[in-house]
Amino acid sequence: MAKRHFDIKAQPGFAFLAILTFAVLYLPIATLVVYAFNASDSVSIWGGFSLKWFVEAWNNSAVQDAAWRSLVIAFFAAAIATSAATMAAIATTRTEPYRGLGFKYAFINQPLMVPEIVTAVALLIVFSRLKVWTGYSGLGYLILAHTAFCIPFAYLPIRARLESMDLTLERAAADLYATPWMTFRRVTLPLLRPGIIAGFMLAFVISLDDVVITEFVKSGGQDTLPTYMLGQIRRTVTPEVNAIATAFLALSVVLVTAFFFINRQKT
Amino acid sequence: MRLGSPQTSIWVQRMPEPTGADDKRIAIEARGIVKAFGQGPSALRALDNVSVSIRENEFFTLLGPSGCGKTTLLRLIAGFEYPTEGAILLHGDDIAGLPPFKRPINTVFQSYALFPHLTVWENVAFGLQMLGKPKQEIEARVAVMLKLVHMEELAQRRTDQISGGQAQRVALARALAPSPKVLLLDEPLSALDYKLRKEMQIELKRMQNETGITFVFVTHDQEEALTMSDRIAVMSKGKVLQVGSPWDIYDKPADRFVADFIGETNFLKASVVSIDNGVARVKLASGTEIAATIAEGFQPRDNVTVVVRPEHARAVQQGGQLSGSVENVVYFGTDTHIHIKLDGGELFTVRQQNSRTQSCGFKVGDRAGIEIAPDAAQVLRD
Ligand SMILES: Nc1ncnc2c1ncn2[C@@H]1O[C@H](COP(=O)(O)OP(=O)(O)O)[C@@H](O)[C@H]1O
Ligand SMILES: [Mg+2]
Numbered sequence: 008m009a010k011r012h013f014d015i016k017a018q019p020g021f022a023f024l025a026i027l028t029f030a031v032l033y034l035p036i037a038t039l040v041v042y043a044f045n046a047s048d049s050v051s052i053w054g055g056f057s058l059k060w061f062v063e064a065w066n067n068s069a070v071q072d073a074a075w076r077s078l079v080i081a082f083f084a085a086a087i088a089t090s091a092a093t094m095a096a097i098a099t100t101r102t103e104p105y106r107g108l109g110f111k112y113a114f115i116n117q118p119l120m121v122p123e124i125v126t127a128v129a130l131l132i133v134f135s136r137l138k139v140w141t142g143y144s145g146l147g148y149l150i151l152a153h154t155a156f157c158i159p160f161a162y163l164p165i166r167a168r169l170e171s172m173d174l175t176l177e178r179a180a181a182d183l184y185a186t187p188w189m190t191f192r193r194v195t196l197p198l199l200r201p202g203i204i205a206g207f208m209l210a211f212v213i214s215l216d217d218v219v220i221t222e223f224v225k226s227g228g229q230d231t232l233p234t235y236m237l238g239q240i241r242r243t244v245t246p247e248v249n250a251i252a253t254a255f256l257a258l259s260v261v262l263v264t265a266f267f268f269i270n271r272q273k274t
Numbered sequence: 275m276r277l278g279s280p281q282t283s284i285w286v287q288r289m290p291e292p293t294g295a296d297d298k299r300i301a302i303e304a305r306g307i308v309k310a311f312g313q314g315p316s317a318l319r320a321l322d323n324v325s326v327s328i329r330e331n332e333f334f335t336l337l338g339p340s341g342c343g344k345t346t347l348l349r350l351i352a353g354f355e356y357p358t359e360g361a362i363l364l365h366g367d368d369i370a371g372l373p374p375f376k377r378p379i380n381t382v383f384q385s386y387a388l389f390p391h392l393t394v395w396e397n398v399a400f401g402l403q404m405l406g407k408p409k410q411e412i413e414a415r416v417a418v419m420l421k422l423v424h425m426e427e428l429a430q431r432r433t434d435q436i437s438g439g440q441a442q443r444v445a446l447a448r449a450l451a452p453s454p455k456v457l458l459l460d461e462p463l464s465a466l467d468y469k470l471r472k473e474m475q476i477e478l479k480r481m482q483n484e485t486g487i488t489f490v491f492v493t494h495d496q497e498e499a500l501t502m503s504d505r506i507a508v509m510s511k512g513k514v515l516q517v518g519s520p521w522d523i524y525d526k527p528a529d530r531f532v533a534d535f536i537g538e539t540n541f542l543k544a545s546v547v548s549i550d551n552g553v554a555r556v557k558l559a560s561g562t563e564i565a566a567t568i569a570e571g572f573q574p575r576d577n578v579t580v581v582v583r584p585e586h587a588r589a590v591q592q593g594g595q596l597s598g599s600v601e602n603v604v605y606f607g608t609d610t611h612i613h614i615k616l617d618g619g620e621l622f623t624v625r626q627q628n629s630r631t632q633s634c635g636f637k638v639g640d641r642a643g644i645e646i647a648p649d650a651a652q653v654l655r656d
Contacts, residue, residue: 173385173387175383175385175387176387176389176390178354178374178383178387179381179383179387179388179389180389180400180404181353181354181373181374181375182352182354182374182375182379182380182381182449183375183380183400183401183404183448183449183452184375184376184401184404184405184452185375185400185404186375186404187375189404190375193400194389197391198390198391
């Protein structure tokens with residue numbers, strides 16, 4: 008059938024390129040997932056289907072410990088980052104434009120621009136001093152570090168939402184005797200909620216996923232799931248790592264899908 | 275702003291009818307308002323020394339073409355903007371420094387601005403809740419308001435599930451619910467189709483009568499302004515050109531812009547020959563001299579414009595102050611417009627009512643005289 012319109016899908020080699028791209032993207036992940044269900048001890052030789060590595064990982068107290076720590080850090084970092092990002096987004100959108108506003112955007116988004124390794128080394132130096140001076144070496148440092156790099160991720164969806172919001176609504180609230188605080192609580196915040204939830208979830212996933220900064224900042228015995236896996240891989244590799252990665256992947260997919268749907272919601 | 279039981283004193287008490295027009299109390303006064311956007315010499319003066327007094331219980335209209343500063347003036351009264359110069363007084367008190375939520379003034383926004391996350395009921399209740407009214411009072415009041423705008427049945431609907439006309443009604447109920455001293459309406463009918471608009475014009479007028487609240491209504495539609503208003507302020511380019519009753523504005527336009535903007539008018543170039551006690555003899559381009567009312571401050575030999583409304587002139591077979599030839603005859607059902615090319619070269623429109631039994635009696639190319647009613651011609655500065 009001769010098509011009269013240009014259609015990229017009809018170009019020769021299109022299908023081949025598409026399949027190649029998908030293969031490069033997904034084949035390694037697919038392999039990882041498949042070998043998570045391997046009955047043998049190898050990550051490359053198939054020994055039949057089994058859930059034993061999931062059971063193993065689930066019962067491994069080091070994994071439990073790291074997973075719990077990951078979730079705690081991600082929760083607090085995302086919560087603090089989202090609050091800070093909400094305030095920052097309101098401060099940068101509900102104002103007349105002024106000189107220096109662009110600089111402020113850059114400042115808030117700094118973690119996106121500075122290479123992670125630079126921040127990691129800088130934090131390592133500062134925190135190691137602090138640990139000595141204060142004697143405190145708990146999870147607070149990791150939460151603080153994660154909060155910092157989560158802020159831009161929480162900020163972006165919240166700011167986008169605020170910018171697309173009709174300013175007249177806030178004016179209408181003020182017109183109807185709502186003080187600025189009540190306007191925020193009764194109009195701005197409810198309309199902003201999808202943006203805030205999306206920002207929180209994005210920050211949560213970003214925190215869960217972090218390796219570099221965590222690796223530098225953590226004290227002894229403060230492994231998160233990613234740094235634990237990194238440590239495991241350096242030693243013997245068993246499909247247990249695949250099982251952890253697979254569970255991790257499932258969680259991320261769920262969160263990102265939810266993020267997508269919440270972000271699409273109109274009000 | 276106290277609310278009574280719904281059966282009796284729902285509305286703010288109407289002021290006793292004043293005896294003379296001038297001793298009506300002033301609700302809103304704008305004094306020498308300047309509003310500039312931007313800085314320095316490039317600043318845009320959206321309002322340029324505007325002074326108006328809006329009386330209590332009045333249906334007051336700001337009329338002018340798009341961009342003349344109507345919305346800006348409303349926003350200053352509501353408190354969303356602050357004047358660059360000048361003062362805004364509510365019952366004699368300067369409110370220029372009060373934020374919007376402290377002004378007993380509510381707004382019906384051009385875009386309605388209903389809260390999308392709240393139901394119709396919650397939208398209407400919003401202002402009363404913010405004022406901290408007791409629950410029963412809010413419920414009673416909202417019920418009355420929803421009834422007033424015929425929206426009782428849709429009370430639990432979300433505001434994105436109602437039509438434009440319904441949203442309009444909800445916006446009106448929401449703004450009226452707290453019984454403001456003054457209601458500001460920014461082109462509230464412009465988004466509605468013709469029939470709905472006509473209906474809402476009558477509804478609005480009825481509500482203003484029933485509530486006795488001062489309405490400040492913005493429109494660019496001169497017909498709407500004439501039919502609804504007690505008084506009209508005609509605005510152009512940030513200035514108020516004339517304030518008066520619809521009759522004043524239509525019949526005694528203060529200048530050329532007002533005459534042109536309100537209704538249809540014939541403009542004739544002329545020069546003043548003599549002035550006697552408010553009546554001038556003016557000489558038209560054709561050399562004909564006619565009589566026209568004239569304001570203070572003109573001198574003989576001034577070049578002026580004479581305006582005559584089409585319905586204040588009649589085409590006649592013989593006689594008349596002017597003469598020319600018929601260019602076009604347009605039938606409008608109730609009346610006929612006859613376009614006549616004057617001997618001086620200008621075009622003049624005459625509007626006359628149709629009678630059932632005979633046509634206007636003119637056809638294209640006929641010679642015709644024009645008889646101008648006494649006092650109908652008016653001299654305006656060129
Ligand atoms: N916030 C603003 N910043 C700059 N210019 C404005 C602003 N608001 C209004 N203007 C300008 O002021 C003038 C009057 O606007 P507006 O009051 O909205 O007119 P109208 O309601 O009569 O159509 C317009 O030229 C408009 O562009
Ligand atoms: Mg406007």
